[in-house]
Structure formats: structure tokens, C-alpha cells
Amino acid sequence: MTWGWIQGGHLLVKRVLHTIAVNTPVAVYGNAPELAIHLRAWCRTQGHAIEIAKTTGGPVAVIHRGSAEVGRWRGAESTGDATIPEEQAHAYWGLAGRSATVEAGAPTFNFPLDTRVEVWAKEVAKLYAQAAAAQWNPATAIPWEEPFDLHDEVEDAVVQVMTYLIENETAALVIPARFASQIHPHFREVMQLLAIQAADEARHIDVFTRRALLRRPKLGLSTAGGQSSLKTLIDETDFALSAMLLSVLGEGSFLTLLWFLQQYAPDPVTRQIARLVGQDEARHVTFGIAHLTQHVQKDPMLLGRLADAIERRHDILANTAGLNEEVFDALVLIAAGSWEPEALRIGWNKVQILIADMNQGRIHRLCKVGFDEASAQVLSALHTRNFM
Ligand SMILES: [Fe+2]
Numbered sequence: 001m002t003w004g005w006i007q008g009g010h011l012l013v014k015r016v017l018h019t020i021a022v023n024t025p026v027a028v029y030g031n032a033p034e035l036a037i038h039l040r041a042w043c044r045t046q047g048h049a050i051e052i053a054k055t056t057g058g059p060v061a062v063i064h065r066g067s068a069e070v071g072r073w074r075g076a077e078s079t080g081d082a083t084i085p086e087e088q089a090h091a092y093w094g095l096a097g098r099s100a101t102v103e104a105g106a107p108t109f110n111f112p113l114d115t116r117v118e119v120w121a122k123e124v125a126k127l128y129a130q131a132a133a134a135q136w137n138p139a140t141a142i143p144w145e146e147p148f149d150l151h152d153e154v155e156d157a158v159v160q161v162m163t164y165l166i167e168n169e170t171a172a173l174v175i176p177a178r179f180a181s182q183i184h185p186h187f188r189e190v191m192q193l194l195a196i197q198a199a200d201e202a203r204h205i206d207v208f209t210r211r212a213l214l215r216r217p218k219l220g221l222s223t224a225g226g227q228s229s230l231k232t233l234i235d236e237t238d239f240a241l242s243a244m245l246l247s248v249l250g251e252g253s254f255l256t257l258l259w260f261l262q263q264y265a266p267d268p269v270t271r272q273i274a275r276l277v278g279q280d281e282a283r284h285v286t287f288g289i290a291h292l293t294q295h296v297q298k299d300p301m302l303l304g305r306l307a308d309a310i311e312r313r314h315d316i317l318a319n320t321a322g323l324n325e326e327v328f329d330a331l332v333l334i335a336a337g338s339w340e341p342e343a344l345r346i347g348w349n350k351v352q353i354l355i356a357d358m359n360q361g362r363i364h365r366l367c368k369v370g371f372d373e374a375s376a377q378v379l380s381a382l383h384t385r386n387f388m
């Protein structure tokens with residue numbers, strides 16, 4: 001046989017060695033000039049014994065297969081089962097996929113969220129698959145061209161609500177994007193879910209912006225109180241506490257707001273946006289509740305930390321305005337649909353019902369995570385008036 005070692009010849013030798021028992025001799029033939037030198041070096045790294053032939057005309061060398069444990073893969077580590085993650089992921093597993101064999105000496109990485117209890121939920125793979133299947137195209141999923149007539153002030157109200165939604169969505173993008181980079185890749189489904197959640201939020205920012213600018217040259221008002229509320233979310237660096245504040249309470253309240261907007265949207269574009277965004281948000285809330293519930297079951301002390309985080313945030317925001325008046329008024333006008341006093345009265349009542357529904361939703365979700373009804377009521381009442 002004529003072949004060169006560095007031209008893939010080693011694959012033939014490896015292939016044969018894989019099929020035979022330890023210590024079985026294999027004769028290697030070939031006529032590449034440096035073949036014997038390459039074979040010797042390779043066998044040394046792989047832990048195989050080798051005799052170089054002294055005569056010409058026969059095999060170049062005879063290799064005796066060594067034990068699989070010697071050589072380059074000595075000390076290699078398995079990263080566990082392909083489907084079920086370990087309790088603790090190790091820094092030296094690095095970027096390797098779950099169930100890969102990692103060569104000894106691979107670099108260590110710093111992924112601070114490296115335990116299953118902190119990040120995992122048994123539903124996570126299913127939620128990721130649902131999210132991947134449910135991605136929608138903003139260009140085609142929204143009826144941008146559909147004609148509609150709106151009173152100028154109702155259009156302004158829609159623009160104001162969109163302005164508010166955009167900054168909330170921006171916080172909701174930044175936070176999972178940051179945590180995605182802190183999750184140990186061993187828990188890849190969580191990392192993937194957070195990445196697709198960030199992509200959902202990117203799409204939400206896109207469609208809210210496009211709706212706001214559909215008939216107006218610029219956005220509305222962004223208040224100090226609204227941004228202060230969102231800053232407390234961004235400033236929370238603990239994954240569990242952030243999941244409570246952002247996903248369970250914030251996105252949970254937003255879900256109710258999106259249903260409200262879907263119901264009372266004054267135009268087909270806003271209605272369809274609220275419907276599609278609401279579907280995405282429901283997944284975000286589901287994951288937040290799922291992993292916190294499972295975390296609390298393993299570590300009941302977490303409930304106290306979650307309650308403290310809600311109280312702390314309330315105290316920080318105690319002197320801010322909460323929901324901006326412009327957003328509140330815009331929601332009333334959207335729900336009223338006109339400036340008739342009776343319509344405005346009904347619109348105002350609908351917004352009161354919205355706020356009560358949000359509160360009920362938060363209490364329900366807090367109970368799911370593990371709080372008793374009375375604590376859930378107290379904690380829900382402490383939630384930011386900015387909704388998110
Ligand atoms: Fe969103």
C-alpha cells in the first residue's frame with residue numbers, strides 16, 4: 001500500500017486498532033519516506049507499543065495495541081449523560097456538549113450559574129422546542145397595510161403606550177441575554193431558552209416601534225419613574241431573584257396588559273401585535289414559574305430571599321411615581337374609544353379591572369411558586385406600579 005502518514009494514513013491504523021484487543025500486533029505497510037518516524041511519534045502519544053522493521057520489503061513496523069486508558073485521552077472526563085444534566089457542572093467541562101469526553105488539560109471557564117437546582121426546570125427542553133416552533137415574522141405576521149381610521153388623540157394614546165412598552169421590552173431583552181452568558185453550557189436547554197427569549201424581546205421591540213411610528217414621526221414620553229422601576233430589574237444580578245421580579249411578577253403583569261390591549265385595541269395592527277407578543281410572554285412566565293417552583297421545592301429557604309427581594313425593590317421605588325400618568329390616561333382612552341364622558345367612565349373602570357386582574361394573576365403565580373395565599377397578597381401589593 002502506498003500512502004503518506006500526514007495524508008490521512010493514520011486513520012487506517014487507528015481504525016484497525018479500534019477493532020482489535022489490547023496487545024494484538026498489527027503490521028503496517030507503506031512507502032512514504034518518513035512513515036516510520038511518524039508512526040513512532042504517534043504510537044508514543046497514543047500509548048501503543050511499536051517495533052520498527054530492520055529490513056526492507058516487509059512491513060514498515062509492527063504495532064501492539066495499548067490500553068485505551070493510556071496516551072492522549074488518559075484522564076479524560078465524561079460530561080455526564082446526554083439527556084439528564086448533572087447536579088453540578090464543572091468549570092473544566094467548558095464549552096463541551098453534554099455527554100462529550102473532554103481531554104485532560106482543556107481550559108476552565110467561568111460560568112457562575114453551574115448547578116442544576118439554580119437553573120433547571122424539567123419542562124425546559126419542551127419550552128425551548130415550543131419557542132423555536134412559534135417564532136413569527138414581524139414583516140408578515142402583522143397586518144401593517146390594513147386600513148383603519150383613528151381619532152388623532154387615540155392614535156397619540158397608542159403611541160404613548162407603545163413608547164412605554166418598548167422600554168419595558170428592552171429591559172426584558174437585556175436581562176435574559178446577560179444570564180444566558182452565565183449559564184454553564186452543561187444546562188444547554190436553559191441557555192438556549194434564554195437566548196430565544198431575548199430574540200422574542202428583540203421582535204417585540206421591533207413591532208412596538210413600528211406600530212408607534214406607523215403614523216407619527218417620533219415616540220412619546222419616557223418617565224423617570226418608569227425607568228427607575230426598570231433599572232431595579234436590571235440591577236438585580238441574582239438569577240432566582242431576577243426570575244421572580246422580571247418573569248413571575250413583571251412579565252406576568254404584562255401578560256394581563258397584553259390581553260387588555262388585544263381586547264380593546266382600536267386598530268387591527270395593535271390587536272395582532274398584542275396577541276402575538278402575549279403568546280411569547282406566556283412562555284417567559286411559564287419558565288420563570290417552573291424553575292423557581294422546582295428550586296423552592298429543593299431549597300425552601302429561597303422563599304424568604306424572594307420575599308426580601310420584592311420588599312427591597314418596593315422600598316427603593318417608594319419615592320418614585322410608578323406608572324406614568326400618560327400611560328394610565330392612554331390606557332383609559334384606548335379602552336374608552338372616544339372622548340364621550342360616559343365612554344371615559346367605562347374606560348376608567350376597565351383600567352381598574354385591569355389593575356385588579358394583574359393583582360389576582362400575581363397572587364396566583366406567587367402561590368404556584370410556593371407562597372401561601374396571605375403572603376402572596378402582601379407581596380403582590382408591593383409590586384411596582386409600573387407593572388414591569
Ligand atoms: Fe416581551
Ligand SMILES: [Fe+2]
Pocket residue numbers: 172201251280281284
Ligand atoms: Fe418577555
